[in-house]
Each structure stands twice: as structure tokens, then as C-alpha cells.
Amino acid sequence: MTETPTEAAIRRFLIEEILYDRELKDLSPTDNLIERGLLDSLGILKTVTFCEEQFGITIPDDQVLPDNMESVRAIAKLVEARRSA
Amino acid sequence: MIRLLPELLAAAAARNPGGDAVVMDGRRMSYAALEADANRFAHALRSHGVGRGDRVALWLPKSPEAIVALYGAMKAGAAYVPVDPNAPPARLAHIARDGEVAALVTLAARAADLDAAFGARAPMRALWFADGAAGGAPRIAGVPGLPWSSLAGERAEAPAAGTLEDDLAYLLYTSGSTGEPKGVMLSHRNALAFVTWAAETFALTSNDRLANLAPFHFDLSTFDLFGAAAAAAALHPVSPRIAAFPAAIAKQWTGEKLTVWYATPSTLGLLLHRGGLATMDLAALRVLLFAGEVMPARLLRELMALAPRARFANLYGPTETNVCTWYDVPSPPATDDPLPIGVACSGDEVLILDEALAPVPDGGVGELWVRGATVMHGYWGRPERTALALQAIEVAPGITDRAYRTGDLVRRRTDGNLEFLGRRDHQVKTRGYRVELGEIEATLLKHPAVDEAVAFAVPDDEITNRLRAVIVLKRDARVAEAELKDHCARTLPRYMVPETIETRSDLPRTSSGKVDRRALAGLEGQ
Numbered sequence: 191m192t193e194t195p196t197e198a199a200i201r202r203f204l205i206e207e208i209l210y211d212r213e214l215k216d217l218s219p220t221d222n223l224i225e226r227g228l229l230d231s232l233g234i235l236k237t238v239t240f241c242e243e244q245f246g247i248t249i250p251d252d253q254v255l256p257d258n259m260e261s262v263r264a265i266a267k268l269v270e271a272r273r274s275a
Numbered sequence: 276m277i278r279l280l281p282e283l284l285a286a287a288a289a290r291n292p293g294g295d296a297v298v299m300d301g302r303r304m305s306y307a308a309l310e311a312d313a314n315r316f317a318h319a320l321r322s323h324g325v326g327r328g329d330r331v332a333l334w335l336p337k338s339p340e341a342i343v344a345l346y347g348a349m350k351a352g353a354a355y356v357p358v359d360p361n362a363p364p365a366r367l368a369h370i371a372r373d374g375e376v377a378a379l380v381t382l383a384a385r386a387a388d389l390d391a392a393f394g395a396r397a398p399m400r401a402l403w404f405a406d407g408a409a410g411g412a413p414r415i416a417g418v419p420g421l422p423w424s425s426l427a428g429e430r431a432e433a434p435a436a437g438t439l440e441d442d443l444a445y446l447l448y449t450s451g452s453t454g455e456p457k458g459v460m461l462s463h464r465n466a467l468a469f470v471t472w473a474a475e476t477f478a479l480t481s482n483d484r485l486a487n488l489a490p491f492h493f494d495l496s497t498f499d500l501f502g503a504a505a506a507a508a509a510l511h512p513v514s515p516r517i518a519a520f521p522a523a524i525a526k527q528w529t530g531e532k533l534t535v536w537y538a539t540p541s542t543l544g545l546l547l548h549r550g551g552l553a554t555m556d557l558a559a560l561r562v563l564l565f566a567g568e569v570m571p572a573r574l575l576r577e578l579m580a581l582a583p584r585a586r587f588a589n590l591y592g593p594t595e596t597n598v599c600t601w602y603d604v605p606s607p608p609a610t611d612d613p614l615p616i617g618v619a620c621s622g623d624e625v626l627i628l629d630e631a632l633a634p635v636p637d638g639g640v641g642e643l644w645v646r647g648a649t650v651m652h653g654y655w656g657r658p659e660r661t662a663l664a665l666q667a668i669e670v671a672p673g674i675t676d677r678a679y680r681t682g683d684l685v686r687r688r689t690d691g692n693l694e695f696l697g698r699r700d701h702q703v704k705t706r707g708y709r710v711e712l713g714e715i716e717a718t719l720l721k722h723p724a725v726d727e728a729v730a731f732a733v734p735d736d737e738i739t740n741r742l743r744a745v746i747v748l749k750r751d752a753r754v755a756e757a758e759l760k761d762h763c764a765r766t767l768p769r770y771m772v773p774e775t776i777e778t779r780s781d782l783p784r785t786s787s788g789k790v791d792r793r794a795l796a797g798l799e800g801q
Contacts, residue, residue, distance in 0.1 A: 227361035
């Protein structure tokens with residue numbers, strides 16, 4: 191599956207800073223992070239902060255929702271939407 | 276007179292059969308349906324020889340099936356053992372072996388992971404998959420899994436109780452300082468002492484709708500589950516899908532007009548500061564309870580301003596005693612002084628003792644000991660740990676009783692309320708979870724490259740504490756930080772994995788040669 195540069199940056203951040211697990215090195219952009227119990231509330235806060243700093247955007251609290259955070263692809267889509275906001 | 280937890284459910288089903296017992300993910304389960312399904316599961320357990328004196332582990336995401344399973348286990352006469360659904364399979368396997376569980380309820384989707392974690396041998400004789408598993412049901416360590424649909428063939432009538440009130444109702448595993456989680460044994464009588472007190476004190480009725488955010492392995496959930504049943508009220512568990520999203524939780528709790536909320540201060544802070552709670556309608560909120568960590572006065576003032584007619588109370592107690600003191604907040608705190616933990620409740624008595632176990636004069640600092648109805652039976656399979664935690668002490672002149680040593684330092688204020696001042700050991704809280712720093716250190720030391728390890732907590736406004744660790748490597752050893760985190764995540768729950776693991780050539784020490792955790796946490800001079 192092809193991956194955009196935004197997706198790649200988010201995936202790298204998740205694997206290095208949040209998920210730890212070597213077995214997740216092959217995390218795909220559509221893998222569900224929430225169903226697999228990989229992102230908890232602290233992980234979400236850190237991911238939002240990372241995206242804001244890395245991509246120079248702001249993500250309002252009311253957009254930090256399961257639909258926008260459930261996969262690498264969903265997070266990247268949120269980032270792109272905030273870039274053009 | 277109710278003697279057993281599942282009798283609360285049976286009584287609710289008798290008086291409010293059509294009322295909502297569980298409302299979750301668009302599903303509604305009535306009290307009659309919950310009672311019937313729990314009975315069916317109890318019969319199924321009994322037919323596999325699981326009953327009084329046994330334990331049934333639950334390792335599955337929060338769901339109506341998980342609630343059926345915990346009631347069914349108790350109706351069969353067994354204790355339920357809820358395991359963190361997000362814990363690694365190795366931790367479940369460890370707890371299942373340590374707790375010698377007779378049955379396991381999990382998901383077929385997790386069977387392969389569990390099979391690998393258990394290896395050839397598993398303690399359980401029976402296994403159910405709550406997510407169906409039609410066609411070629413998987414096995415775990417040789418034990419064939421049964422689909423949840425198989426319960427349909429069981430009888431819906433209650434099985435004969437065959438359980439006494441001092442039998443175990445549940446076993447809650449908490450972080451252990453020596454590196455292994457330990458199972459806190461709690462009986463029906465223990466749980467009912469708290470639940471009965473709470474249902475009466477907060478005047479719960481069948482018109483109430485109780486929020487449930489706490490996972491079932493966290494003892495806050497016992498209020499939600501059994502307080503709701505005691506009042507035949509509706510329980511509204513938060514779906515695992517939204518449990519990490521403050522904005523979604525705030526929307527659910529206000530949108531479903533929940534009347535009773537019970538959560539950690541960390542969670543309430545996130546709902547307020549990240550979840551947009553201040554812009555929502557809290558008119559339905561009647562009772563807001565919090566526990567698990569210190570409530571900042573400023574946060575409490577903000578919450579009380581949003582729901583001026585609601586009752587607010589601070590509940591205190593380690594898992595070993597459930598809630599043993601409470602502070603009924605009379606008005607928004609005028610100062611930023613720490614909120615007291617209040618006075619004894621749930622049929623308990625509290626004592627403040629010095630190191631020689633002598634009572635501390637009023638106003639002095641001492642360790643809190645608890646005796647009475649909610650005090651645990653001990654730690655499963657650990658008589659020496661139990662003997663340290665539960666000791667016979669003089670509770671009044673000439674009267675001795677078994678009391679639990681909390682490890683919490685407190686002081687009694689002139690108005691009679693207790694104030695929490697800190698810990699006498701290395702236990703810390705993060706997001707309301709209790710963590711023994713020693714368990715993290717013991718885990719790091721199991722890595723072949725690690726010679727010394729120290730874990731410490733750095734205070735944080737949003738989650739109370741962030742966990743960090745520093746290690747010293749063995750001679751000529753090399754290891755990446757990511758590998759050490761990975762090593763921890765294989766056996767520890769996610770909230771216990773340090774956010775950073777730094778390698779140093781040596782550890783800072785105090786003048787007495789002990790590792791200086793305060794220096795590491797940057798707390799010098801505070």
C-alpha cells in the first residue's frame with residue numbers, strides 16, 4: 191500500500207514514541223489503532239501535540255474524535271484538513 | 276437482606292424487569308434479560324465443573340457480554356478476575372496461572388495471541404468466546420473455545436446459590452512492588468458494605484443513569500456496576516471505541532443525560548479542558564464522585580460552577596479496602612489547599628498510627644490503617660505479603676482486630692476530616708492507576724543488557740504523574756531505548772511503560788547511598 195509523506199511521518203512517530211512494539215513495524219496506514227487498544231488517552235494527547243508541532247497546524251479539541259484518530263490514514267486526513275483550514 | 280452481589284441483580288430484575296440494565300453502543304439490555312443471560316452462563320460454568328471456590332478470568336473489551344460474564348461467574352459461586360483488556364497476552368497468561376483460573380472469557384480474535392502466550396499448558400478447563408466464533412472454534416493451549424451463542428441452550432432460571440457472603444466475589448490484580456502483580460481478594464460481604472453505603476448515601480433510584488468509564492479491573496467500576504444494580508438503575512458503560520476521547524465522552528454523558536458520574540480527577544480534568552464540557556448542558560447531573568488521586572481545588576471549583584445543584588464527593592480507599600473514607604464537599608473550596616479525604620464510611624474505622632503502631636495525637640502525621648467491613652481477605656497465594664499488609668493491632672484499649680496498612684500518610688484536621696499527605700513507599704498514581712515503581716524496575720532488570728534500573732514519577736498537570744526510567748547497562752552491553760520499551764510493553768500494561776528510558780553511566784545517589792529518585796525527577800529543593 192502506498193503511503194503519503196504525512197502518513198509516513200505519523201507512522202514513524204507512533205512506532206517510535208507510542209507503540210514501542212517491534213511487531214508493529216509493519217503498521218499499515220489503515221490498521222485500527224483504537225480497536226487494537228494501541229492508543230490510550232495519553233497516546234492521543236501526545237499524537238495531537240506531535241501533529242501540531244510537526245505540521246504547524248492547530249487541532250481543535252472537538253475534532254479529536256475516534257473517526258479522526260482511528261488509523262494513520264485518518265490522522266493524516268485530519269492533518270491535511272487542518273492545513274487548508 | 277442481600278448477602279451476595281448477584282442477589283442485587285436478581286432483586287432488580289424482580290422489581291424492574293423491563294428497565295434498562297445496560298445501555299451501550301446503541302444496545303439496550305433490560306434487567307430481566309441480564310438476569311436470564313447471567314443465569315445461563317452460570318449454568319454453563321457449573322456444567323463444566325466451575326463453581327464455589329473457583330475463579331473465572333475475563334479478558335475482553337467492555338461490553339454487555341462482559342457484564343453477563345461477571346455476574347454469571349458469581350452466580351455459579353466463583354469469583355471473577357477482570358484483566359486489563361489492553362494488557363499484553365503475557366500478563367493475562369501470568370494472572371491466569373497465578374490465580375489458577377478455572378475458566379476464561381475472551382474473544383476468538385485474541386485466541387492466537389493467547390495460545391502463544393500460554394504455550395502448551397493452561398490452567399483453565401473451560402473457555403468462552405464472547406464474540407461468537409462460529410465454525411471451527413479456536414483452541415487456547417489445547418482448551419476448545421465455546422461460542423457465546425452456545426449459552427442459548429442453558430436454563431434461564433437462577434442456579435442454587437451455594438455461596439457464602441465471605442466467599443470471594445472478585446480478585447483484582449494490582450501492581451506489585453516486587454515485580455509481579457498481586458491479586459486482591461474481596462468477598463461479597465466486602466463489596467456489599469461499600470455498595471450498600473454508597474447506594475443509600477447518594478440516594479440512587481431506578482430513575483438514575485450511571486456513567487461507567489472505569490474498566491472492570493479498576494475498583495471504581497464496582498460502584499458503577501453494583502450501585503446501579505442495587506437501585507435497579509441504568510448503567511451506561513463508555514464504549515471502548517471512545518474511552519480515550521474526552522470530547523466524545525463528554526458528549527455521551529451530557530447527551531444521554533447521565534445523572535451519576537464517578538471518575539478520576541485526571542479524567543474529569545480532560546473532560547473539562549479537552550472535552551468541551553464547559554459548553555455542554557449538565558442539568559441532569561445529580562451526583563459527581565471522584566477517587567483514585569488528589570483532586571485539585573481549582574478543578575473542583577470549575578466543575579462545581581458548571582453543575583451548581585449537583586452533589587460532589589471525594590471517595591478514598593486503596594483497592595484492598597475499596598472506599599473507606601469520604602468527603603462530602605459542602606461548597607466550592609475557597610482556597611487551593613488539598614481537598615480532604617474526609618471521614619470513615621462503608622462500616623469501616625480508620626486509625627492513624629506511628630511506626631510503633633501507637634495512635635498519633637490529633638493534628639500529627641501518621642500512617643492510615645483501616646479495619647472493618649470492606650477490608651480485603653488478603654493477597655491471593657501470598658501469605659507473607661498478606662501478613663505484612665493485614666496485621667492484628669490494638670484498635671481500642673484491650674481490643675485487637677485485623678487492620679489493613681495503607682502506606683498512606685495522613686493527618687486529622689481540627690474539623691475531624693483526614694488529609695492525605697503522601698506515600699511512605701514508592702507507589703505512585705498515573706491517571707488514577709496505581710503503579711509500584713519497583714515493578715517497572717524489576718521488569719527492566721530482567722532485560723539481559725540492564726545492570727541497574729530506577730523508575731521515577733515526574734508530576735504532571737494533566738495525568739498526575741508521567742513515568743520515566745534511567746538505567747545503567749552491563750559492561751560492554753548496548754541496547755536501544757525502543758527495545759527497552761518494547762521489552763516492558765511485553766509484560767506491563769501500557770500505562771506502566773516509562774515514557775523515556777535513559778541510559779546513564781551511573782545513578783544519582785543520596786548521602787546514604789540510596790538511588791535519589793527526587794533528583795532524577797527534578798524535584799530537588801521542593
